[in-house]
Amino acid sequence: MVGRFVxxxxxxxxxxxxxxxxxxxxxxxxxxxxxxxxxxxxxxxxSQCRLLLSGLxxxxxxxxxxxxxxxxxxxPGEICxxxxxxxxxDHSVTALSRADVSFIPHAAMEALLDGHPQVxxxxxxxxxxxxxxAREWMVGMGRRSAYARIAHLFCEMYARLRAIGLVExxxxxxxxxxxxxxxxxxxxxxxxxxxxxxxxxxxxxxxRGGMLTVHDWxxxxxxxxxxxxxxxxxxxxx
Amino acid sequence: xxxxxxxxxxxxxxxxxxxxxxxxxxxxxxxxxxSDNHAGAEGFWFLEKGFGRLDCPDPPSFSDLxxxxxxxxxxxxxxxPPRWPGDQGHT
Numbered sequence: 001m002v003g004r005f006v007x008x009x010x011x012x013x014x015x016x017x018x019x020x021x022x023x024x025x026x027x028x029x030x031x032x033x034x035x036x037x038x039x040x041x042x043x044x045x046x047s048q049c050r051l052l053l054s055g056l057x058x059x060x061x062x063x064x065x066x067x068x069x070x071x072x073x074x075x076p077g078e079i080c081x082x083x084x085x086x087x088x089x090d091h092s093v094t095a096l097s098r099a100d101v102s103f104i105p106h107a108a109m110e111a112l113l114d115g116h117p118q119v120x121x122x123x124x125x126x127x128x129x130x131x132x133x134a135r136e137w138m139v140g141m142g143r144r145s146a147y148a149r150i151a152h153l154f155c156e157m158y159a160r161l162r163a164i165g166l167v168e169x170x171x172x173x174x175x176x177x178x179x180x181x182x183x184x185x186x187x188x189x190x191x192x193x194x195x196x197x198x199x200x201x202x203x204x205x206x207x208r209g210g211m212l213t214v215h216d217w218x219x220x221x222x223x224x225x226x227x228x229x230x231x232x233x234x235x236x237x238x
Numbered sequence: 239x240x241x242x243x244x245x246x247x248x249x250x251x252x253x254x255x256x257x258x259x260x261x262x263x264x265x266x267x268x269x270x271x272x273s274d275n276h277a278g279a280e281g282f283w284f285l286e287k288g289f290g291r292l293d294c295p296d297p298p299s300f301s302d303l304x305x306x307x308x309x310x311x312x313x314x315x316x317x318x319p320p321r322w323p324g325d326q327g328h329t
Contacts, residue, residue, distance in 0.1 A: 067296060188284075190272065190276065190279075190297075190299065193276055194275070197275050
């Protein structure tokens with residue numbers, strides 16, 4: 001089962017009918033993970049690609065005393081451990097919400113990539129975009145205010161979820177806690193909470209029970225200094 | 239170690255109740271009282287800013303000023319340099 005994988009690849013490259021059929025025919029056993037459960041752990045040497053079918057996940061490293069840095073969030077249709085094809089995992093990926101994950105054997109993925117260069121290119125682009133996202137986060141943590149960082153992250157997730165059809169009426173399911181936000185953006189929970197109150201107070205968004213509602217997209221973009229070009233999506237949400 | 243707390247108002251966008259913490263005459267921390275915007279931690283004292291050895295990536299909150307002072311003392315003692323400014327030959 002490959003869920004939205006074909007659609008995700010098509011965000012990043014043109015596939016032929018044969019490419020689509022080959023992707024759809026990938027074998028994959030599905031396993032369900034509960035929120036907080038590791039989908040793949042630091043030190044693992046995977047023999048399968050873990051494709052997120054539903055739910056969200058985050059990539060992170062955790063220090064010995066429990067301090068954690070979240071490096072990115074992942075949405076359905078993305079492979080959580082593509083680097084596992086070539087390297088052991090140097091970080092972990094954990095389910096943010098309940099998540100269904102398809103385990104695709106590396107041999108099947110390698111055969112697909114060998115036989116379908118357009119699929120390989122699209123997948124390569126997804127990795128390049130992930131690097132672009134990491135650069136943008138680095139800019140944020142190094143140079144943006146707490147206010148802009150949080151607004152930027154919400155813009156990013158909103159744009160990405162919208163691109164795969166998971167925004168309905170300016171609302172999307174993004175079940176992060178203030179602790180996740182703090183760990184992603186290098187902020188204290190207190191500062192994160194203050195900024196959330198400010199963004200709400202300015203009427204830009206509401207964020208309750210894991211549901212993000214964007215009330216003023218242009219205002220939120222301005223608050224986050226957000227320019228979606230680094231996501232290389234086909235269209236910026238309007 | 240003698241700590242002196244000086245009440246101030248700090249512009250954090252909240253109620254502003256805060257205090258400067260001085261150790262041996264040096265400003266080492268700013269503690270801010272959390273408003274009821276912080277469900278579960280309202281009334282706690284947050285280490286808004288720690289200077290020098292109290293500058294940490296995960297600033298803690300304390301249930302009262304006594305706890306905050308104890309933590310500050312412990313941190314300053316643990317990381318005490320060979321010569322604290324104003325010390326008489328402490329090693």
